[in-house]
Amino acid sequence: GAGVSQSPSNKVTEKGKDVELRCDPISGHTALYWYRQSLGQGLEFLIYFQGNSAPDKSGLPSDRFSAERTGGSVSTLTIQRTQQEDSAVYLCASSLVGASSYEQYFGPGTRLTVT
Amino acid sequence: QKEVEQDPGPLSVPEGAIVSLNCTYSNSAFQYFMWYRQYSRKGPELLMYTYSSGNKEDGRFTAQVDKSSKYISLFIRDSQPSDSATYLCAMSSTSGTYKYIFGTGTRLKVLA
Numbered sequence: 001g002a003g004v005s006q007s008p009s010n011k012v013t014e015k016g017k018d019v020e021l022r023c024d025p026i027s028g029h030t031a032l033y034w035y036r037q038s039l040g041q042g043l044e045f046l047i048y049f050q051g052n053s054a055p056d057k058s059g060l061p062s063d064r065f066s067a068e069r070t071g072g073s074v075s076t077l078t079i080q081r082t083q084q085e086d087s088a089v090y091l092c093a094s095s096l097v098g099a100s101s102y103e104q105y106f107g108p109g110t111r112l113t114v115t
Numbered sequence: 116q117k118e119v120e121q122d123p124g125p126l127s128v129p130e131g132a133i134v135s136l137n138c139t140y141s142n143s144a145f146q147y148f149m150w151y152r153q154y155s156r157k158g159p160e161l162l163m164y165t166y167s168s169g170n171k172e173d174g175r176f177t178a179q180v181d182k183s184s185k186y187i188s189l190f191i192r193d194s195q196p197s198d199s200a201t202y203l204c205a206m207s208s209t210s211g212t213y214k215y216i217f218g219t220g221t222r223l224k225v226l227a
Contacts, residue, residue: 004158033213042119042217043159043203059214091158095213104213106158 004107012113021077021110025094032075038088082114121218130227134191138204138218150189151203194225
């Protein structure tokens with residue numbers, strides 16, 4: 001079946017602009033995660049959605065970052081007033097069950113470059 | 116000091132070699148350990164999951180955990196060019212958590 005998809009695959013934007021990154025999880029997966037992968041850094045947890053529960057936003061680095069998940073499926077990560085340090089690969093993952101599942105399925109990521 | 120340390124490589128080996136990839140960690144509470152493989156321009160995929168100490172084998176892959184030394188390893192036997200990828204370790208202190216601590220990854224190149 002189809003895996004996790006993300007769009008766009010690459011995004012180049014000017015400093016100060018807003019960007020939206022999209023994630024389509026695997027159908028039926030109730031849990032969805034966003035991570036950031038910067039050069040020389042490990043995967044950094046950003047936000048977690050599980051069903052209709054309030055999302056865990058504890059990993060968002062600043063209030064310029066926000067995410068939503070509509071209808072329990074597609075998710076959008078928005079970065080406002082982008083900065084050069086936001087340049088990274090943004091990865092989305094989904095899993096069947098949230099907190100009790102260690103097996104997350106990752107999408108290919110969106111490579112964001114802020115110039 | 117980072118909670119999880121991993122040599123970034125690149126590690127180059129000839130085809131057929133045994134590869135050893137390692138992570139060290141500082142938090143003695145970690146007891147759930149994972150290895151992910153990430154091909155270029157792709158997302159990570161789970162290779163191995165182990166709990167506490169000991170070994171776990173899956174085909175050509177063996178995961179080893181030494182909690183006394185705070186050291187985990189992934190061995191790849193009979194390495195193939197298709198094993199060329201970045202290998203990430205991840206760990207957590209509790210089950211039922213999604214907040215894993217990831218290493219930075221080791222880039223492996225298996226030369227034909």
